[in-house]
Amino acid sequence: MRDLAADGMCRGLREDSARPALPAEIKPLSRHCSFLETDVTDPEACVALVDRAVDTFGGLDIAFNNAGITGSSAKVAQYPHDVWAKVLSVNLTGVFNAMRAELPVMEGQGGGVVVNTASVIGLRGTAGGSAYAASKHGVIGLTRSAALEYGGKGIRINALCPGYVETRLVTGPTAGIPAHVTERKVRRTALKRLGTPEEIASFVVWIADPRASFLTGTEITVDGGFLTS
Known part of the structure; x- marks a missing residue:
């Protein structure tokens, strides 16, 4: 978030204990900052x-x-039905809800850039994580379809596929991935480490930059060499 703010971009969702301090953290980095806690499973909240x-x-x-x-x-x-439904609702339908709100605005103003977070798991799958894998495969398919629909309107839409990154979903007491699994994934990664949020943010900035103006409808893998193993 800090890197995105420094480049003039802010996003309106963060769901963790740090969110009350977030506006104060990024305000010095950007002339304009607005924070709105958003439930992406709610279409009206996305609007x-x-x-x-x-x-x-x-x-x-x-x-x-x-x-x-x-x-x-x-x-x-x-796999629990309720967990399956929740993962798909946030990870896939949440992106759909957001794009439904974003694309008419971009179309009306003559263009824009959308970056959707997918995952390397959306490219290969993972045992024991069928809901997550299905949701991220879905994000890639949604991204490709929307890019075809809106490319003629000057809107570029791409999917970013991170590998294993040092976030609360991967490390720490609330991690959704067991520590021994994360350690095994790191050993499989060519760079032998987790990525950082700052590294992922830098690619979002690059995708959104006008110098990437011929890039759309594709997925960009940023995984430290995980998929090469």
Whole structure:
């Protein structure tokens, strides 16, 4: 978030204990900052978030759809229905809800850039994480389809596929991935470490930059060499 603010981009969702301090943290890095806690599973809340962005900034040039949860670790036949529904609701339908709110604004103003967070798991799958894998495969498919629909309107839409990154979903007491699994994934990664949020943010900035103006409808993998193993 700090890197995005420094480059003039802010997003309106963060779901953790640090969120009360977030506006104060990024305000020094950006001339304009607006924070709105948003439930991406609620279509009306997504519209309200986009409306806030338009009211604050005068338009919507860039949208970074980055909300996500991991879900349970279980085989398909034992996967809880309620957890499956929750993961798909946040990770896939949440992106859909956000794009439904964002794209009409961008179309009306003659263009824009959308970056959707997918995952390397959306490219290969993972045992025990069927809901997460399905949701991220879905984000890639949604991204490709929307890019075809809106490319002629001057809107670029891409999916970012991070590998294992040092966030609360991967490390720490509330991690959705067991520590021994994370350690095994790090050993499989060519760089032998987790990525950092700052490294992922730098790619969002690059995708949104006008110098990437011929990039759309694709997925960009940022995984430290995880998929090469």
